Amino acid sequence: MxxxxxxxxxxxxxxxxxxxxxxxxxxxxxxxxxxxxxxxxxxxxxxxxxxxxxxTLDDLFLAVLKRRADGEFERQQRLLDSKPPLQALWELSRDPGLALITEFMALANHREAVRVAFAADAERYRKAQVEAIMRKAESGLPDVSPAALVVATTGIARILGMESALGITGGHEETVALIEDLLKRFYGSSSLAVDHD
Structure with a gap:
C-alpha cells in the first residue's frame, strides 16, 4: 500500500x-x-x-510509453474508422512521431520491461489494424492476407520515415507514388484524398 x-x-x-x-x-x-x-x-x-x-527510471519510461501508446491507439482507431483502412495506415505510419518510436526501440534493446511493453502495444495496434481491414473489406480484399497488407503498408512507410530522418531520400518519391497509386486502384481514386507531406 x-x-x-x-x-x-x-x-x-x-x-x-x-x-x-x-x-x-x-x-x-x-x-x-x-x-x-x-x-x-x-x-x-x-x-x-x-x-x-x-x-525507477523504468517506471518513468513505461509511463511515457503508456501515455503515448494509449493516445496513439485512440487516434489510430478514429482514423481507421473514418477512412479506408490501408489509407489510414499509410497516413499513420508516415506520421512524424517516428522519432519517439525509434528512441523507444533503442531503449527496448537495453531495458526488458520497456521491450515487453513496447511489443505488447505494437501487437495491440497490429491486431486492431488487421481487424479494421477485415471489417471494411466489403468490396473484397486482394488475394493477400490482411496481416501481410498491414505489415507491408506500415513497414514501407516507417522505412521511408527512418531513412528521411537520416537524410536518405533516393527512391522515396517513386515509392510514395507507387503506394498511393496502389491505394487509389484498390479503393478507387474518388474515395481517397492522399495527403502529401
Whole structure:
C-alpha cells in the first residue's frame, strides 16, 4: 500500500510535467539523457519528487510509453474508422512521431520491461489494424492476407520515415507514388484524398 501512495496521483500536474520533460529530452537528446537529476533540473523540481512519482527510471519510461501508446491507439482507431483502412495506415505510419518510436526501440534493446511493453502495444495496434481491414473489406480484399497488407503498408512507410530522418531520400518519391497509386486502384481514386507531406 505504501508503494502506491509513493507514486502520487496519475493526474497530478507535476507528474504530467515530468512525463512531458522526459519525452522532450528523449526527442532532443535521446533516452540516455534522461536521469533523475537531469529530469528534476529540467522540470524545476527536487530529485526526490521524481522518485516520488516514479520509483525507477523504468517506471518513468513505461509511463511515457503508456501515455503515448494509449493516445496513439485512440487516434489510430478514429482514423481507421473514418477512412479506408490501408489509407489510414499509410497516413499513420508516415506520421512524424517516428522519432519517439525509434528512441523507444533503442531503449527496448537495453531495458526488458520497456521491450515487453513496447511489443505488447505494437501487437495491440497490429491486431486492431488487421481487424479494421477485415471489417471494411466489403468490396473484397486482394488475394493477400490482411496481416501481410498491414505489415507491408506500415513497414514501407516507417522505412521511408527512418531513412528521411537520416537524410536518405533516393527512391522515396517513386515509392510514395507507387503506394498511393496502389491505394487509389484498390479503393478507387474518388474515395481517397492522399495527403502529401
Amino acid at each position: 505504501t508503494a502506491d501512495r509513493r507514486r502520487g496521483s496519475e493526474s497530478s500536474p507535476t507528474r504530467q510535467l515530468l512525463l512531458d520533460e522526459t519525452e522532450r529530452l528523449m526527442l532532443e537528446e535521446g533516452y540516455a539523457a534522461v536521469g533523475v537529476r537531469r529530469l528534476a533540473r529540467e522540470a524545476g523540481v527536487a530529485p526526490a519528487l521524481v522518485l516520488y512519482y516514479f520509483k
